[in-house]
Amino acid sequence: MKRVYNFSAGPSCLPLEVLEKAGSEMVSYGDAGMSVMEMSHRSSYFDDILQAAKSLYRELMNVPDNYEILFLQGGASTQFAMVPLNLYSKTNKADFMITGSWAKKAYQESARYGEAKVIASSQDKNFSYIPKVDPKDFTPDADFFHICVNNTIYGSRFTPENIPDTGNVPLVGDMSSNILSEVYDVSKFGLIYAGAQKNMGPAGVTTVIIRKDLLGHAKDFTPTMLDYKIHADNDSCYNTPPCYSIYICKLVFEWVKANGGVAGMEAVNKEKAQKLYDFIDNSKLYKGTVVPEDRSLMNVPFITGSDELDALFVKESKKAGMENLKGHRSVGGMRASIYNAMPMAGIDTLIDFMQKFEKENA
Amino acid sequence: MKRVYNFSAGPSCLPLEVLEKAGSEMVSYGDAGMSVMEMSHRSSYFDDILQAAKSLYRELMNVPDNYEILFLQGGASTQFAMVPLNLYSKTNKADFMITGSWAKKAYQESARYGEAKVIASSQDKNFSYIPKVDPKDFTPDADFFHICVNNTIYGSRFTPENIPDTGNVPLVGDMSSNILSEVYDVSKFGLIYAGAQKNMGPAGVTTVIIRKDLLGHAKDFTPTMLDYKIHADNDSCYNTPPCYSIYICKLVFEWVKANGGVAGMEAVNKEKAQKLYDFIDNSKLYKGTVVPEDRSLMNVPFITGSDELDALFVKESKKAGMENLKGHRSVGGMRASIYNAMPMAGIDTLIDFMQKFEKENA
Ligand SMILES: Cc1ncc(COP(=O)(O)O)c(C=O)c1O
Ligand SMILES: Cc1ncc(COP(=O)(O)O)c(C=O)c1O
Ligand SMILES: [Mg+2]
Ligand SMILES: [Mg+2]
Ligand SMILES: [Mg+2]
Numbered sequence: 001m002k003r004v005y006n007f008s009a010g011p012s013c014l015p016l017e018v019l020e021k022a023g024s025e026m027v028s029y030g031d032a033g034m035s036v037m038e039m040s041h042r043s044s045y046f047d048d049i050l051q052a053a054k055s056l057y058r059e060l061m062n063v064p065d066n067y068e069i070l071f072l073q074g075g076a077s078t079q080f081a082m083v084p085l086n087l088y089s090k091t092n093k094a095d096f097m098i099t100g101s102w103a104k105k106a107y108q109e110s111a112r113y114g115e116a117k118v119i120a121s122s123q124d125k126n127f128s129y130i131p132k133v134d135p136k137d138f139t140p141d142a143d144f145f146h147i148c149v150n151n152t153i154y155g156s157r158f159t160p161e162n163i164p165d166t167g168n169v170p171l172v173g174d175m176s177s178n179i180l181s182e183v184y185d186v187s188k189f190g191l192i193y194a195g196a197q198k199n200m201g202p203a204g205v206t207t208v209i210i211r212k213d214l215l216g217h218a219k220d221f222t223p224t225m226l227d228y229k230i231h232a233d234n235d236s237c238y239n240t241p242p243c244y245s246i247y248i249c250k251l252v253f254e255w256v257k258a259n260g261g262v263a264g265m266e267a268v269n270k271e272k273a274q275k276l277y278d279f280i281d282n283s284k285l286y287k288g289t290v291v292p293e294d295r296s297l298m299n300v301p302f303i304t305g306s307d308e309l310d311a312l313f314v315k316e317s318k319k320a321g322m323e324n325l326k327g328h329r330s331v332g333g334m335r336a337s338i339y340n341a342m343p344m345a346g347i348d349t350l351i352d353f354m355q356k357f358e359k360e361n362a
Numbered sequence: 363m364k365r366v367y368n369f370s371a372g373p374s375c376l377p378l379e380v381l382e383k384a385g386s387e388m389v390s391y392g393d394a395g396m397s398v399m400e401m402s403h404r405s406s407y408f409d410d411i412l413q414a415a416k417s418l419y420r421e422l423m424n425v426p427d428n429y430e431i432l433f434l435q436g437g438a439s440t441q442f443a444m445v446p447l448n449l450y451s452k453t454n455k456a457d458f459m460i461t462g463s464w465a466k467k468a469y470q471e472s473a474r475y476g477e478a479k480v481i482a483s484s485q486d487k488n489f490s491y492i493p494k495v496d497p498k499d500f501t502p503d504a505d506f507f508h509i510c511v512n513n514t515i516y517g518s519r520f521t522p523e524n525i526p527d528t529g530n531v532p533l534v535g536d537m538s539s540n541i542l543s544e545v546y547d548v549s550k551f552g553l554i555y556a557g558a559q560k561n562m563g564p565a566g567v568t569t570v571i572i573r574k575d576l577l578g579h580a581k582d583f584t585p586t587m588l589d590y591k592i593h594a595d596n597d598s599c600y601n602t603p604p605c606y607s608i609y610i611c612k613l614v615f616e617w618v619k620a621n622g623g624v625a626g627m628e629a630v631n632k633e634k635a636q637k638l639y640d641f642i643d644n645s646k647l648y649k650g651t652v653v654p655e656d657r658s659l660m661n662v663p664f665i666t667g668s669d670e671l672d673a674l675f676v677k678e679s680k681k682a683g684m685e686n687l688k689g690h691r692s693v694g695g696m697r698a699s700i701y702n703a704m705p706m707a708g709i710d711t712l713i714d715f716m717q718k719f720e721k722e723n724a
């Protein structure tokens with residue numbers, strides 16, 4: 001079966017072993033005589049899958065006991081609403097750092113329900129860096145403080161060391177595009193959410209890690225399905241969960257664990273990213289768009305400076321078996337999304353191609 | 363590969379051909395070199411899948427041009443909130459018929475946002491019938507009128523002939539458990555919603571058919587992701603849709619079409635249900651729990667009158683290769699959910715077993 005190197009920003013490549021396993025179990029899961037898609041969410045078969053997914057995720061992310069893990073529908077975009085609807089509770093104030101399009105969308109949705117304040121923004125330089133902030137500028141009585149930990153479109157990230165210290169104010173992190181890629185200390189956050197479709201599984205399930213004291217404060221008019229407490233009280237089975245997507249996440253979690261856990265992913269991800277950034281920095285043709293210290297390990301945007309060459313690059317790379325290297329229109333050029341499931345061979349193939357392309361088009 | 367007869371109420375059995383096809387395409391979809399799970403939702407591959415799913419669904423359901431078709435996340439339970447948040451627009455009044463647990467949940471969520479009125483209920487007889495109603499009792503200026511077309515738990519349904527005539531008031535139908543099972547006239551509805559996990563695909567995608575004039579009236583505080591207009595304006599791709607679940611729906615739609623469309627399903631479903639109900643009515647041991655004229659074609663509850671025998675039935679039927687025949691606690695006894703994908707052989711196997719069990723336990 002032909003496989004391409006898929007550099008899509010999401011949905012994106014999954015480990016081949018996971019797909020092969022899922023394919024082999026499609027018609028009958030073990031001795032169940034049915035597909036995971038056909039299982040009642042109240043069956044012991046599915047409950048085993050859900051509990052395994054949850055405990056693997058807890059283990060991989062080193063989630064403390066005072067946090068709940070939820071598997072929800074609606075994508076990270078629904079979290080943009082659930083966060084303010086559930087976390088605005090005392091002062092209705094919240095702080096935001098605007099480091100990209102998704103950070104901004106989260107801010108805009110929160111601004112509809114309370115006093116959302118922009119603490120810092122890097123929009124002045126097309127989101128090419130993470131702004132330095134001083135905790136003295138934070139709202140001391142804010143109900144939460146929101147960051148987008150990895151900026152998928154612009155290719156920047158808050159490193160684990162660079163997470164803002166918000167003191168008693170719950171820090172909320174959108175980790176949709178770097179979940180399980182690098183070790184972050186969950187206890188620094190009040191809430192972490194992530195759509196599955198980059199590092200965990202298919203689109204259609206979103207994980208939420210939420211500190212228990214943040215449950216139970218939803219606004220009066222919060223739709224039942226957008227109340228975290230409802231889902232926590234019902235172990236993500238208040239209604240029918242996206243069972244099959246959760247099953248794939250479980251397979252991915254097993255794969256991550258078998259490959260050294262998040263620390264193992266981090267080591268390889270750093271090697272992959274370093275190789276690619278080094279090549280870009282040393283080349284004459286290609287330029288990275290993000291300041292070195294804030295660069296993402298997952299999304300690597302680069303440009304040639306010529307729209308024509310960029311377009312040719314995308315076209316030719318496709319012919320060479322690499323898909324989805326076109327950059328997002330907000331940055332232009334190219335973007336290589338190199339999530340956990342992208343093997344080193346994919347990076348090597350890309351760099352070889354870049355080299356050849358540079359020679360041919362110098 | 364061993365396969366059981368799976369009588370689960372949902373998620374529930376899918377056509378074997380669909381599962382086999384999905385399994386064979388898991389690692390590479392056609393010549394794409396990637397799984398459908400790995401495809402960017404902005405790729406032409408996925409767009410082709412989405413457009414095919416949409417147009418097949420439109421064709422199968424005979425959806426008029428003045429209706430939009432949406433593929434959303436959140437399950438039917440999220441529709442319980444989206445309906446009032448989007449449809450309460452002029453008078454903030456709505457009418458409800460309470461014919462089961464899901465109808466009641468829909469009513470309760472709507473009651474949080476407006477003046478929800480119960481026009482009729484069959485709770486007095488444990489939802490064993492569909493109440494007769496007189497349009498003179500309907501609220502003439504209601505913003506909508508909600509029914510649950512098939513009551514999954516109690517096994518009753520509004521037949522296509524028995525849909526209330528709400529005149530100019532938009533009729534909203536929850537068809538989660540009988541979508542594509544029988545021909546209903548979409549033009550009699552303002553909005554039809556259905557979770558996929560019974561007759562369409564895996565849990566995690568919900569279809570909405572909405573008359574276009576009902577778009578664009580969401581309440582001020584409606585979360586962006588719960589605004590139908592946002593999804594209609596973006597062809598279900600405002601954010602990342604549940605791509606893989608939509609792909610499975612497409613395969614199921616193709617299967618329905620290849621098997622005579624909804625009319626073809628209806629003919630077989632009537633035959634299957636008739637056979638089972640006839641057997642129940644003619645037996646001394648088993649009793650149906652719903653009045654004959656309102657019986658569901660999809661969910662067939664029956665009891666023996668003895669809790670002990672019921673428990674034994676469930677246990678022994680499992681040994682005989684039939685899964686999930688235990689009734690819902692609200693009715694007790696047994697429930698055979700016989701959705702589109704349940705073959706006639708499954709009905710025959712069940713009836714044979716029932717016969718044998720009756721003989722052995724008379
Ligand atoms: C960082 C980040 N946040 C949020 C989203 C939106 O996710 P969804 O499409 O699941 O709503 C994305 C999607 O790419 C993302 O990368
Ligand atoms: C008729 C009906 N409505 C609503 C629901 C709730 O659907 P979900 O679990 O997808 O929210 C169900 C689930 O079984 C149902 O049968
Ligand atoms: Mg971004
Ligand atoms: Mg350079
Ligand atoms: Mg019911």
Ligand SMILES: [Mg+2]
Binds near residue numbers: 642643644645646650
């Ligand atoms: Mg009888």
